[in-house]
Amino acid sequence: MASDTDSSLSRRERERQMRREAMLRAAEVVFAQKGYTHATLGEIAERAEFGKGTLYNYFEGGKEEMLFAVLDTVYDEVHDLVTSSFAGACHERSLRTCYHDMVTRAIAFYQEREDLFVILIKEAYRMCFSHDDEKVAYFQRQRARIVDALLPALEQAVAQGAIRDLPLHSVAHMLIENVDGLIVHRAVTTHQESSSACEHGTILQEPEQAADFLTAMLFDGIAIS
Amino acid sequence: MASDTDSSLSRRERERQMRREAMLRAAEVVFAQKGYTHATLGEIAERAEFGKGTLYNYFEGGKEEMLFAVLDTVYDEVHDLVTSSFAGACHERSLRTCYHDMVTRAIAFYQEREDLFVILIKEAYRMCFSHDDEKVAYFQRQRARIVDALLPALEQAVAQGAIRDLPLHSVAHMLIENVDGLIVHRAVTTHQESSSACEHGTILQEPEQAADFLTAMLFDGIAIS
């Protein structure tokens, strides 16, 4: 994991690092609660128990710089999750098993760190369609990093004759995207329990079953062959 | 289509309707350009060639009421698209053909009405994770309407032994969601042409090929059976 206090630093620097991280933790919570646009530096400052001005000593770019710092950590965690799910394996473990594993862990990750994930999803979609090329590029880059982490495993599976010879980048993209989709779907349908048509979707509420379903759909398709 | 001028109205009322629609068209453009949060009523008013105050004579709820009015029309159009793709058919046309058709048309729709779609995607994700239950419910309802439009066709396909007996609500959800996903993916990768790793994804840039790919993935899966 990228951050965590580095012991090769002077006490001064370590303390500064700690304070920076405390601010980011506060920002995480506030961004998740209010959404980026309605989050205020004042509230982040208050939650972090610093003055508003102090935040600017740590994040010159203000709110926006804090957002990207938070997003960096989420993407790092997601990347780690994907990489480790497919790591080393694929000799002993099939691609299918690895994917199933990744989905299960992604759901667990979401449950643990809902706050972070919510920021990611909301802001990613907002920025992807913004007209600020730098931001669009940021998300393309992060997205590509994650999709690319899947490629070696896919290539190997093709070589082993385990999966069809499809355009792998597109396949990788779809595998990832459906995890997002599943999580969003679960989040939306869970959020309000009492709502009307609830019987349905329940299949996807148990993490294990959700992972089964997604894996089956993507590996076997819905058609009877 | 829901709106369009109704001829059973007095001229007065028809004119009012026209003005209302002109305002909504202006709002569409501004929302798409700036995003809901950064769009200002002033700019919408200017574009619609009305005074700011006048908008409040037509939309008491101000900006937010305008947003939902715009979203209603997008969802109506999407719903029509889904319904008509699967309509009547499924005796002569297989589910697979219908779905392929829907994907192709969805891509075309996006190309024609990018503005509308962008608003939908950005705001849907933002609001789904807001803590305003009414808004969450709105999106659940609209989403459900679209997913439900697929169900009869799926049920019939199961009855005919064309597709596996999977939880149909979840299948319907996935079929729809992947169209969204494809469109977002195409949008993001198109947006910036010159970008670095572009060779890849190109398969999905031709609408026909993108529809082929998505249909093949979801119906046949990636595994070799």
Next chain:
DNA sequence: TCATAAGATGACTCACAAGTCACATTCCGA
């Protein structure tokens, strides 16, 4: 102990945009 640097602070400024309302304009029926 004190001088200096490093860090923290929140009242203030400034820009911006939502929503209001008193007044202007246009329409229409008598």
Next chain:
DNA sequence: TCGGAATGTGACTTGTGAGTCATCTTATGA
């Protein structure tokens, strides 16, 4: 032609929050 109803308008009010900076506090080491 006239008067009142309907409609339009944008200057103004009000609220908000980002970012600044003069000032205060604390740490350091000479």
